[in-house]
Amino acid sequence: MPFVTENDNTDVELxxxxxxxxxxxTLEVCIQKARGYLxxxxxxxxxxxxxxxxTDGSQEIARRNGARVVPVPMRGYGAALIxxxxxxxxxxxxxxxxxxxxxxxxxxxxxxxxxxGHDLVMGNRFAGGIDPGAMPPLHKYLGNPVxxxxxxxxxxxxxxxxxxxxxxxxxERIQALGLQTSGMEFASEMVVKASLAKYDIVxxxxxxxKDGRSRPPHLRSWHDGWRHLRFLLMFAPRWLFLYPGIxxxxxxxxxxxxLSVTPIVVGGVGFDVSTLVYAxxxxxxxxxxxxxxxxxxxxxxxxxxxxxxxxxxxxAEGWTLERGVIIGVVLxxxxxxxxxxxxxxxxxTGFGPLDARAAIRAATPSAMLMIIGFQTIMMxxxxxxxxxxxxxxxxxxxxA
Numbered sequence: 133m134p135f136v137t138e139n140d141n142t143d144v145e146l147x148x149x150x151x152x153x154x155x156x157x158t159l160e161v162c163i164q165k166a167r168g169y170l171x172x173x174x175x176x177x178x179x180x181x182x183x184x185x186x187t188d189g190s191q192e193i194a195r196r197n198g199a200r201v202v203p204v205p206m207r208g209y210g211a212a213l214i215x216x217x218x219x220x221x222x223x224x225x226x227x228x229x230x231x232x233x234x235x236x237x238x239x240x241x242x243x244x245x246x247x248x249g250h251d252l253v254m255g256n257r258f259a260g261g262i263d264p265g266a267m268p269p270l271h272k273y274l275g276n277p278v279x280x281x282x283x284x285x286x287x288x289x290x291x292x293x294x295x296x297x298x299x300x301x302x303x304e305r306i307q308a309l310g311l312q313t314s315g316m317e318f319a320s321e322m323v324v325k326a327s328l329a330k331y332d333i334v335x336x337x338x339x340x341x342k343d344g345r346s347r348p349p350h351l352r353s354w355h356d357g358w359r360h361l362r363f364l365l366m367f368a369p370r371w372l373f374l375y376p377g378i379x380x381x382x383x384x385x386x387x388x389x390x391l392s393v394t395p396i397v398v399g400g401v402g403f404d405v406s407t408l409v410y411a412x413x414x415x416x417x418x419x420x421x422x423x424x425x426x427x428x429x430x431x432x433x434x435x436x437x438x439x440x441x442x443x444x445x446x447x448a449e450g451w452t453l454e455r456g457v458i459i460g461v462v463l464x465x466x467x468x469x470x471x472x473x474x475x476x477x478x479x480x481t482g483f484g485p486l487d488a489r490a491a492i493r494a495a496t497p498s499a500m501l502m503i504i505g506f507q508t509i510m511m512x513x514x515x516x517x518x519x520x521x522x523x524x525x526x527x528x529x530x531x532a
Contacts (some may be wrong), residue, residue, distance in 0.1 A: 134171075135349045136178040136221075137178070137453040138200040138507070140144060143225060145241060146222045146225070146400070147180055147224070148216060149362070150182065151184065151212035151213050151227075151228050153184040154186045154188045155230040155345070156186070156190050158192050158344040158345055159194060160234050162231075162232055162234075163194065163198070165215060168237055169238070178222065179200065180196065180200050180201075180202055180219055180220055182202050182213060182219070183203055183209065184212045185204075210313045210314045210316070210318025210321070211314040213227055219301060221531075222424070224246045224301065224302060225301055226242050229298075231349065233266060233343050239300075241337070243254075248335045250333070251301060251331035251332045251333065252299065252322070253299060253301065253335070254299050254323070255296040255336060255337070256338060257295065257339065258297055259338075260337035260338040260340075260343055265342045266342045272325060275353065277291070279361060282364055285365070285371075286368040289323050293335070296321075297319065298337065309325040309326065315356070316356040317356070317362075319360075320360045324363070324364065328439055329483030373422065373424045377422040380418025381418030383418075384413070385417025387403075387408075387414075388500065391404065392496065394493075401415065404489065405488070409496055412496050412500045415506060429444065430448070453512050453513065453515070456508060456515070458514025459508055460506065460507070462505070466501050466505070467497070468498070471494075471497040471498035474491070474494040475531070
């Protein structure tokens with residue numbers, strides 16, 4: 133089948149996109165491998181080089197080998213790929229780095245899965261084989277397994293190599309996700325948003341060879357690893373706020389409820405009012421985490437970052453500013469009443485010396501209830517602000 137060049141108007145089934153920033157050493161061999169696959173297959177395809185401002189002649193190398201060069205002014209791995217994907221003409225896109233670490237001659241399994249109707253086809257380097265020295269030990273034994281494990285736990289995409297750079301997808305389906313990240317976390321964003329959108333994701337084995345460049349890679353291990361982890365956490369408010377908050381709330385308030393009445397001894401270790409104070413603090417922290425989860429969910433679903441469930445919609449429709457304020461006021465007043473009763477009892481003794489343990493057992497629940505009551509009131513107002521209906525702003529009229 134023909135390999136489609138820049139000026140050819142033939143309909144394209146597959147676009148191979150390679151991000152490029154000064155890849156003169158390896159770009160030609162990558163293009164030749166991809167071109168060899170296209171020319172020897174039944175796929176009508178093109179090769180797009182998303183150039184991120186190369187100064188080493190990469191653009192000329194790409195054009196000389198029949199690839200189409202798409203300039204992408206915004207720097208970054210994700211920015212380059214978004215530019216290349218948007219410029220692609222193919223129904224399907226396969227992306228991969230231009231450092232000769234991925235086998236562009238072996239794209240058949242990706243194309244086969246895409247033709248079957250899958251939305252996203254991920255490569256799995258651990259299943260296909262990693263050449264000696266191709267992946268630093270830090271990435272192979274810590275970075276990739278940990279981040280991929282977190283990604284599987286949070287989003288259940290059904291893939292084991294969360295960060296493989298060689299992947300294929302239906303172009304329109306991926307564009308519909310509105311991918312935005314400009315850096316290395318783009319790899320995570322694609323899988324996360326596809327998972328949240330319930331896309332059909334599959335995995336095929338692929339190989340990873342040693343980087344063919346003489347210079348260090350653009351990847352910065354700790355910096356980019358943190359950016360990947362941060363992105364995963366930001367799109368998983370249940371794991372960031374909800375689940376830790378529930379644990380802290382149950383443990384903290386449960387323990388505080390018991391210690392407010394009596395000290396306890398476990399395994400010969402006594403727990404009394406000091407533990408009561410710390411347990412109350414833990415409960416308040418847990419409650420605050422739950423409020424953060426709710427506000428995050430409200431904002432993210434409103435802006436389309438996260439999907440909504442029927443359960444969430446039911447609860448959100450039933451929650452109003454007024455109901456939240458009433459609940460907050462009730463909690464605050466209950467804490468205040470406990471405090472007033474304690475002060476009245478103290479007054480009945482002539483405001484003399486207090487028993488420290490008894491005082492803390494009364495004051496701590498009182499303070500705890502007033503804190504969470506006040507937090508509930510403030511959260512209700514903030515949530516109401518987040519959900520104020522707004523009209524789309526009209527376009528500004530330019531000055532005459």
